[in-house]
Amino acid sequence: MGGFGRYLAAALAARFANEGMGMAVVLLALERTGSAAHGAFVLTAWLVPNVLAAPLAGAAAARTRRPRLFHVGALAGFTAAVAALALLLGRAPEPLVFAVAVLGGTCGPMVTGGMSSLVTGLVPAGPGRDRAYGWDASTYNAAAVTAPAVVSLVAATVSAGPAMGVLAAATALAAALAATLPYEDRAAGAAPLGPLAGAAAGLAALWRVRELRAVTAATTVAFVGIGSLTTTSVLLATGLGSPGAGGVLMTAFAVGALAGSLTLGRMTSVAPGRLVRWAMVGTGVALTAAAFTPSVAVTAALFAVAGVCDGPLLTATLRIRAEYAPDGVRTQVFTLGAGLKMTAASAGAALVGLAADAPAGLLLTGIAGLQFAAALVHVLTVGRGPAPTGAVTEPSAGFATTPTGRRSAGAP
Structure with missing residues (x-):
């Protein structure tokens, strides 16, 4: 360690x-x-x-x-x-x-x-x-x-x-x-994939391994909302009569997320997929309540609760990527997942900029709705029957993926 x-x-x-x-x-x-x-x-x-x-x-x-x-x-x-x-x-x-x-x-x-x-x-x-x-x-x-x-x-x-x-x-x-x-240095004779083929293999893993597809789709939807949260917090604070308190709200969310990742995020007894859904639903509930509060203090408290709920989401996402990503494309899965979330967050920031004239409470309710939608996306995606067999093949010798994406020695 x-x-x-x-x-x-x-x-x-x-x-x-x-x-x-x-x-x-x-x-x-x-x-x-x-x-x-x-x-x-x-x-x-x-x-x-x-x-x-x-x-x-x-x-x-x-x-x-x-x-x-x-x-x-x-x-x-x-x-x-x-x-x-x-x-x-x-x-x-x-x-x-x-x-x-x-x-x-x-x-x-x-x-x-x-x-x-x-x-x-x-x-x-x-x-x-x-x-x-x-x-x-x-x-x-x-x-x-x-x-x-x-x-x-x-x-x-x-x-x-x-x-x-x-x-x-x-x-x-x-x-x-x-x-x-x-x-771990790679052997000289390993014949690694080229960059474009490696990127395609990473995309294939995200799509074909059911658990990876579910968490990637769900977090992408969720981060459209999270990406718009900073601007919305400023608009919300302004509507509550404290234009400078937007930073306070986001700090409360970040502190809550840190606390959530250090506590709830370490619950290894809970399956990571279930933790993903709980985190999204909890964040959505707290943000929905925050949209209807009468003061900055109460809103900040609810933002902190939303952060506590959101904190375990990243931990659970990382656990799923590590467990189900094939060895040969694990880094691609991690970087692609992060890139898609950043793209979604950027899109959310742009969307809230276009809708900045709407009531801040309505915008925050929309962000909360995206968290609920993300949880539903995860349920629907991961709950469908077994993933196709032979979905992803690992380049490493002696290993291939099972239909669930788990590694098994000697698999054909």
């Missing part, structure tokens, strides 16, 4: 930087150019390739014969891009700034799903690995709580440039820690 402890430190540092980028870029653009919109454009340039690169990044990580170099290199590229943006944004020509953002964004999938895919090689299968995914999920939540606060504090006391520097230092630390982790 010593290696897993270093992994957690690396994951937390990397995800801290990833979570802080949105606020840091906007604050830096506002400070140097007077335009928050310019920061939004740079952030878009950072996020779009993050989504598009997910399939190829996962395939490349799975086929490389030097996984340590690949993972550390991705983190180093992320570091270099953050540091370059800290120096160039608002000072260099815009095409150069956008190009740097695009290049940095291509490293993003390895910070999220790509790193989570390493857990299976660090912790043996069983309850211990399930708990490990609970800790891994908590790094996302801890980063979501701390990164915006640290960025805001440093930007307010010094400036936004040093705030970006803090994020670059965090990813540099993550790269250094990742270099110390144990990796």
Whole structure:
């Protein structure tokens, strides 16, 4: 577990930087150019390739014969891009700034799903690995709580440039820690899949393995709502007479999610599929109640409850991916799943922007409805008869997937 402890430190540092980028870029653009919109454009340039690169990044990580170099290199590229943006944004020509953002964004999938895919090689299968995914999920939540606060504090006391520097230092630390982790080098004669074939194999696994298809479809639907929650919280707080309290609501949600991942997310006695559905329904119920409260304080409390319910969702999702993803495409499954969720969240943010004139309570009710719909999608998808036999074949010798996606030695 010593290696897993270093992994957690690396994951937390990397995800801290990833979570802080949105606020840091906007604050830096506002400070140097007077335009928050310019920061939004740079952030878009950072996020779009993050989504598009997910399939190829996962395939490349799975086929490389030097996984340590690949993972550390991705983190180093992320570091270099953050540091370059800290120096160039608002000072260099815009095409150069956008190009740097695009290049940095291509490293993003390895910070999220790509790193989570390493857990299976660090912790043996069983309850211990399930708990490990609970800790891994908590790094996302801890980063979501701390990164915006640290960025805001440093930007307010010094400036936004040093705030970006803090994020670059965090990813540099993550790269250094990742270099110390144990990796399994692939044999020279393994004949790995090419990037495009590997990406296609990952997509095939997500579709053909019933449990993977169910959790991917359900979380994609849910994250259309979660992606619109930040903007909706601002509109909701404004309607309650406290325009600046939107951040309070989202902080309450993030703190609740961290608590949920560290408590409910570690319930290994509950099947992960059932935990997925409970998490979505609980989040939907709490957000529905929050849409009709008369004060910011009560709304914040319900946002915290919604976060507690949402916290175990990521843990359960990671457990399902680890258990059912074939060995040869596990990294692709993790990065593709993360990419699809990010795409859904981006779509949700765009949709709520178009509907910003609607009553905030109605928007929040719609977000809650998406959580209920996601739970229903999971029930309907995972509840259909057996998955097709021979759905996914693992490249690793002596192993193939059973109809449920579980690995069995010597299967034909």
